Amino acid sequence: MSSLTDPAGAPTRRQRWLSILAKAPAERLEALWHALGTVPDYSILRRPEIGLVMVKGRVSGSGSAFCAGEMTATRAAVRLTTGEVGFGYVGGRSPRQAELIAAIDALGQRPEWQERLEGAVIAPLVTEAEARRRLLASRSAATKVEFFTVAREAGT
Amino acid sequence: MYVAVKGGETAINHSLELLADKRRGERSVAELSLEQIDQQLSLAVDRVMTEGSCYDRSLAALAIKQARGDLIEAIFLLRAYRTTLPRFGDSLPIDTTEMLAERRISATFKDVPGGQVLGPTFDYTHRLLDFSLAAAGERPLAPTAPTEEPLPLPRVGDILQRDGLLEPPSQGDDGHDLTRQPLMFPASRPLRLQNLARGDEGFLLALGYSTQRGYGNNHPFVGEIRYGHVPVSFVPEELGFAIELGEIEVTECDMVNQFAGSHDVPPQFTRGYGLAFGHAERKAMAMALVDRALRADELSETATSPAQDEEFVLAHSDNVEASGFVQHLKLPHYVDFQSELVTVRALREEVERRNREAAAAAAALDKAAE
Numbered sequence: 001m002s003s004l005t006d007p008a009g010a011p012t013r014r015q016r017w018l019s020i021l022a023k024a025p026a027e028r029l030e031a032l033w034h035a036l037g038t039v040p041d042y043s044i045l046r047r048p049e050i051g052l053v054m055v056k057g058r059v060s061g062s063g064s065a066f067c068a069g070e071m072t073a074t075r076a077a078v079r080l081t082t083g084e085v086g087f088g089y090v091g092g093r094s095p096r097q098a099e100l101i102a103a104i105d106a107l108g109q110r111p112e113w114q115e116r117l118e119g120a121v122i123a124p125l126v127t128e129a130e131a132r133r134r135l136l137a138s139r140s141a142a143t144k145v146e147f148f149t150v151a152r153e154a155g156t
Numbered sequence: 157m158y159v160a161v162k163g164g165e166t167a168i169n170h171s172l173e174l175l176a177d178k179r180r181g182e183r184s185v186a187e188l189s190l191e192q193i194d195q196q197l198s199l200a201v202d203r204v205m206t207e208g209s210c211y212d213r214s215l216a217a218l219a220i221k222q223a224r225g226d227l228i229e230a231i232f233l234l235r236a237y238r239t240t241l242p243r244f245g246d247s248l249p250i251d252t253t254e255m256l257a258e259r260r261i262s263a264t265f266k267d268v269p270g271g272q273v274l275g276p277t278f279d280y281t282h283r284l285l286d287f288s289l290a291a292a293g294e295r296p297l298a299p300t301a302p303t304e305e306p307l308p309l310p311r312v313g314d315i316l317q318r319d320g321l322l323e324p325p326s327q328g329d330d331g332h333d334l335t336r337q338p339l340m341f342p343a344s345r346p347l348r349l350q351n352l353a354r355g356d357e358g359f360l361l362a363l364g365y366s367t368q369r370g371y372g373n374n375h376p377f378v379g380e381i382r383y384g385h386v387p388v389s390f391v392p393e394e395l396g397f398a399i400e401l402g403e404i405e406v407t408e409c410d411m412v413n414q415f416a417g418s419h420d421v422p423p424q425f426t427r428g429y430g431l432a433f434g435h436a437e438r439k440a441m442a443m444a445l446v447d448r449a450l451r452a453d454e455l456s457e458t459a460t461s462p463a464q465d466e467e468f469v470l471a472h473s474d475n476v477e478a479s480g481f482v483q484h485l486k487l488p489h490y491v492d493f494q495s496e497l498v499t500v501r502a503l504r505e506e507v508e509r510r511n512r513e514a515a516a517a518a519a520a521l522d523k524a525a526e
Contacts, residue, residue: 063325
């Protein structure tokens with residue numbers, strides 16, 4: 001989808017942030033948000049709402065799309081007093097997380113906040129997600145089969 | 157005779173209270189938490205999410221607790237809950253080559269790129285009861301091994317497909333969704349797959365097994381099974397670009413089947429596909445076998461067996477529907493039964509009258525013969 005990415009093909013900052021924030025553990029995001037200290041006021045534009053997204057699969061992984069089943073999701077929208085509107089989407093039923101994501105999305109549209117949010121919220125979440133992935137991968141890697149030939153087992 | 161009946165309200169209320177009491181069980185035993193069900197009965201949660209057709213671990217855990225561990229009842233609860241929620245839209249199709257795989261095996265190629273990763277599986281257990289689990293006690297953490305940056309895992313099917321030995325899957329999106337339109341026949345393959353994905357594991361397992369025993373056999377091989385984490389991308393209308401909503405766990409099975417060819421197609425391997433939420437290998441494999449069996453018409457095979465009969469399979473796969481129709485027999489059928497009773501009594505009287513008349517006629521004949 002061409003609208004997903006900027007012309008260079010890299011995901012836009014907003015898209016990247018929203019994806020990272022949605023995958024963050026709720027309590028961790030809450031903690032990082034509190035650690036920011038005083039943040040500009042925002043008003044709720046759309047109260048957090050729980051709904052469903054139909055997850056699509058593909059036949060044999062790469063063919064026609066089909067409906068694999070739904071997942072729950074929560075969305076919210078907020079507006080800063082300075083007018084920026086932020087949207088929050090997160091898988092599962094997490095009203096508070098959807099609201100926080102929307103608030104960070106709105107704040108991120110103010111240039112003076114971008115660097116601070118990148119450093120204080122986004123970067124730690126990326127590092128932690130990477131560590132979780134590495135742990136999962138290394139546990140699986142320990143179960144990878146090393147095949148031996150009979151000759152090698154005999155030590156020749 | 158028909159008499160209008162009311163009542164039973166108190167009995168019903170007390171029954172509900174007794175149910176809640178039995179659910180809690182002996183009060184001296186600690187109550188289960190949803191986190192315990194999610195973490196320690198995770199495959200039950202996976203099955204409820206798959207057949208409930210709704211990915212939400214804590215909701216599925218709640219359903220299992222409420223249903224006292226009756227998984228089909230839990231699936232029903234989850235299906236009922238989802239009807240109360242609005243639909244935000246469809247995700248982009250998940251890309252399983254981007255999966256962070258916890259398990260990935262192929263029964264067709266030993267040296268599959270990415271390797272044979274066994275992951276957490278019952279396959280190598282001895283199926284001996286482990287009495288050490290009956291006692292509490294911490295378990296050691298699983299071993300780890302150094303790993304490079306996880307790379308996209310090429311699909312075994314795609315490798316075979318490049319050589320023309322394996323049929324490529326059809327493309328497109330017909331937009332059919334069983335939760336929006338009723339099931340109509342003939343059903344497209346995407347619609348069949350949606351039905352099978354929600355279908356009862358036991359039913360599909362039995363049907364898949366029946367194909368292996370000769371009722372519609374198509375010589376299956378496990379091209380590949382993978383289980384792991386995939387991101388789900390969604391394009392919110394107000395944003396207009398895709399964002400990831402989160403990661404879900406799925407199990408995928410690409411089954412490769414012998415195919416002698418037809419008048420338009422040279423001999424090649426054909427495929428059946430299975431996809432389930434969570435770690436649900438038996439389900440994904442059974443689904444792939446039945447998916448392939450249901451393609452009999454498309455591949456000019458003679459459909460002779462139940463697993464190849466689309467109406468038979470798709471109309472009976474849903475355990476919420478099946479359970480509802482079977483269990484409705486418990487509801488009062490007093491009037492139905494009364495009318496049947498009247499009919500059977502009348503028929504019996506008629507038969508008895510005829511028997512009496514025949515006996516009288518025979519006796520008269522005997523008398524005349526004397």
